Amino acid sequence: MARIPFNVSAKTARLIGRENVSNLEGALIELIKNTYDADAKKCVVYYESSTDRLFIIDNGTGMNKDVIINNWMTIGNSTKKESVYTKSGRVNTGEKGIGRFALDRISEKCRMLTVSKEERFEWLVNWENFDSSEMITDTYADLNDISENIPEFLSDLNNQFLLNMLKIDFTGTGTCFVLENLRDQWNDAVIERVKSSLQKLLPPMENNAFQLFFFLKDTTERDARILPDLLNEYDYKLHFEVDNLGECTIQIHRNEFFFGAQFEKIMKKAEFSEDDREYFNDKLIIKSGSVYDFLPGVGDEVNIGPFSGDIYFYKLVLQSDNQEKYFYKNFITKRSNFKELSGIKIYRDDFLVRPYGIYGTTGYDWLDLSTRKAESPAAVSSKSGSWRVQANQICGQIRISRLNDNLPDKSSREGIVETKEFKLFRELVVNFIEKLEEDRQYVIRKLDKLYRSTAKGEQALKIAKEELNKYKEEGEKKQNNTYNESDSEKKQSYENFHKAISYQEERIQDLQEEMGLLRTLATTGIVVNTYIHEIKALTTQLNVGVKEAYACLAEDNDIISAEEELKKLRVLKDKFNSWFKVTIDAVEMDKRKRKKENIGNIIQKSIGKWKSVQNNKIDYIYIEKEEIEIRCFPFDFETIVSNLVTNSSTIFKNHKVEKPTIKIEIGRNDDKFYIKYSDNGPGLCTAFKKEPQKILKYGVTDRRNANGEVIGTGMGLWIVDSIIQNYKGHIDLKKNIEEESGFFMDLFFEGREN
Incomplete structure (x- = not known):
């Protein structure tokens, strides 16, 4: 059996450099990160428009010959893998050993001077050579000994402010890149984009452990300093x-x-x-x-x-x-x-x-x-x-x-x-x-x-003043006129007020009906969404049964077998009817008008519908301590039951609760009616146990799929809370804090009894 080695194409450098780093700003960031990892206190990016060259300069630790050959020149090899921290205690930002190939994204040619404590080297590479060579081992860079330090190496720069800065802060160790034949056209738009990107590069902070500068031809040191844009004023x-x-x-x-x-x-x-x-x-x-x-x-x-x-x-x-x-x-x-x-x-x-x-x-x-x-x-x-x-x-x-x-x-x-x-x-x-x-x-x-x-009080005061002035003027008229038309005017004024108030009451009534209908429709959507798999299973059975009956007739002309297949589908009819009662029946016209209703009857009918849908797999305990008869929208209380039962059913199924039970008790407590709802599930999750009122907020849910992604709508209990508020009531969830398991909700509400 022969053992053969892998070969690496020279074009790999392009894949992990030019094509891996998507844009100019990303390439610059990779190289600036390297200066940070080299423990540089200052890093300079300088674009010289007269020569179309880009310079990246730092006063970090530099590299010796061993690091250049074994790490810098070896793809995927980095000293940062072995040591998470730099010598000064910084956490190394890189570890993959490919960041240096970002140079290829910026320019065709690169000249590097690196000064360590022991040695100084000039390193030169033409990235275009990687396109002409077959294997990466056939591509070379030049490495030369050099005696110059960074200010001497860059003595021909056109920015005197930068030269002065280099002579003060960059005479020791460090690294400098001179990039030529730039791949991007450095016009005003690109320069502005680069500057904006550099401003976002460092987080807002007070320390000056790492300073970044961006120089152009005439930029001073002060103006070149990149400072993160801070938000000092906030709400x-x-x-x-x-x-x-x-x-x-x-x-x-x-x-x-x-x-x-x-x-x-x-x-x-x-x-x-x-x-x-x-x-x-x-x-x-x-x-x-x-x-x-x-x-x-x-x-x-x-x-x-x-x-x-x-x-x-x-x-x-x-x-x-x-x-x-x-x-x-x-x-x-x-x-x-x-x-x-x-x-x-x-x-x-x-x-x-x-x-x-x-x-x-x-x-x-x-x-x-x-x-x-x-x-x-x-x-x-x-x-x-x-x-x-x-x-x-x-x-x-x-x-x-x-x-x-x-x-x-x-x-x-x-x-x-x-x-x-x-x-x-x-x-x-x-x-x-x-x-x-x-x-x-x-x-x-x-x-x-x-x-x-406050506004209502001021408005009422304004109206009272206007009425007072009106009657004052009427009194003056009585004194100055021999005839009196006040009775007729008062009657007309009363009729106008009466019409306006009646119109507003009718408008409010219409809006309440519309709002209740929307809540019911939303609940219908929640129910269907929760039980969509069961509904799909019924439609699949129906589809298969019809196809079987059709095959008996079309292929065998077997009427008896076709009838048998269709008879099997009769049971599906009852199941579909149960679903229609839970969903479609809730929005019948008769239930969308406010009228005097027995709340116990509404709840018991709803329980009956759900028992049918659930094939009596859940036990329901209904207790009526006192009969409740109030004027209400029937679909409001059906909506409450549907949302609570849907939640409990989902919990029972997900947690495989044995002998699942739902208990509903209604009655009166002083001046308020109540509905006490509970189940024997595991209770609220940790996130809601201490603050159960959270579950009443819109969009709050703990339902997740197998991948841990949130899938619940967070609407059901919010709808329940909205309905109870419309009946001048409130919801008490305190028992969920006290009890280790089970879910408990006490709903208190008012209602006109006539």
Whole structure:
């Protein structure tokens, strides 16, 4: 048996260089990362337009001959694999041993000077030689001894400011690349693009451990310094940290509101808590828990690894009426460049991971915030809908490390490998952002309620004054006129008021009916979506049976066998009818009118329909402590039952609950009616156990598929809560905190009994 070696084509260099690094900015970033890994304190990028050359210069440790031959000249071999940390303690940003081939993406020719403590070498390569050679071992670079240091090697540069800087900071060790025959035309647009990319490369930070400069012909050292664009003024700031064990801590800073001298008055009238008083005075809101508390429904072990971040929310437009209503701060700075600054960027060991958060790229909205906004477009003042932030309203950075091998980079250096851990990482960040959204909406709702109550009072006062003036004028008329038409005018005024009020009441009634119908239709969609597999199975059986009957007639002319096949399908008719009763029957015209109904009868009929659909596999216990008869929309209470039963059925199935049981009790407690619903499932997941009220919010769900991806709509219990609010009620979920297993929901509501 012969043993034959692998050969590597010379064109491999092009594959891992020119074709692997997609653009100029990406290639520059790879080379700048190398300067950081060499412990450079300063790195210079200089484009000289008169000679069309590009220079990349650093004052790092340089390379000796052994490193050049065994590492620099060997594909895939890197000293960084053996040592995670540099000599100065930095975490190496690279390890794959292919970053140097980014030089091929920038230019055809490269000349390198590298100065280490022991030696100085000049290294020259023509990347075009890789296209003409057969094997990579047939391609050579030139390596020469040299006596010059970096300032001497670059003495012919046209920028005197840069030359002065080199003489001060670059006389020791370091590396310099001179790139000629550039592959890109360095016009104004490209230069601006490169500068913008370099500004995003380093995260906003206070330390000066690594300084980056971008020089052109006449650029001074001060102007060449690349400083990250900081957002000093913001409405909200979110800071978060996740450690190795998956413990999460988030801090929220409210910075959007200013009440001035009205502070005490607003705290009292808007019913803010004592904690809120401190939060409005710059105390941080702190929340903590494990990743399981922030990732509802995740059953498997989650190992995302450590990371931290800061995210800022900033209103792009400040409307004067909203400023008065919500007491917004009026920031002096107007962020004309917020579009470029926006986006959540990821930094690995202080270097940008493209394309996340980069405006104008496919990775700009990598958290899918725009999709979330489209799915939940509610205003921040909405009473029931969940406000979602837009992708262009936030900016920030997330910091991860090479030490976190659960989130590895792609070989192309364009992004992170889309592993299961990365998807959970993305979901976790979105759930952190949701905490900011919740707090902002909590504040705005209270301020909106205060404003509306004040506005109503002022409006009522205005109307009262107008009426007073009207009757005052009428009294003066009585004194000055011998005839009196007041009785006729009063009658006409009364009739006009009566018509207007009746019209408004009819309009409200129509809107309530329409809203209830939409909720019922949404519930029908949820039910069908939940049981789609069962419904598909019925249609498949129907299809097969019809085909069998047709075959008996068409091929064998066997009428008896065809009839037998069709008889088998009769049982499917009953099953389909059961599904139609649970879904289509809910929107019958008769159920869309408010009328006096017995709630117990509605619930028992709904239970009967569900028993039929579920083939009596679930036991139902119904207890009626007191009869409830109120004016209501029948489909409202059918919708409540359908949503709760659908949730319980899914839980029973997913957790293989033995003897699944649902218990429903109705009655009266003082001035409110109640429906107490419970099941014997495993209960709420960890993420909701401490704060069960979360499950009533729009879009909140713990339903996941086999891949751990969220598939629930998060609408069912939100619809239930909306219905109960319409009946001036509330939902109590406290028992879920107390009990180890089982789900418990107490619904309290009012209703007109006549």
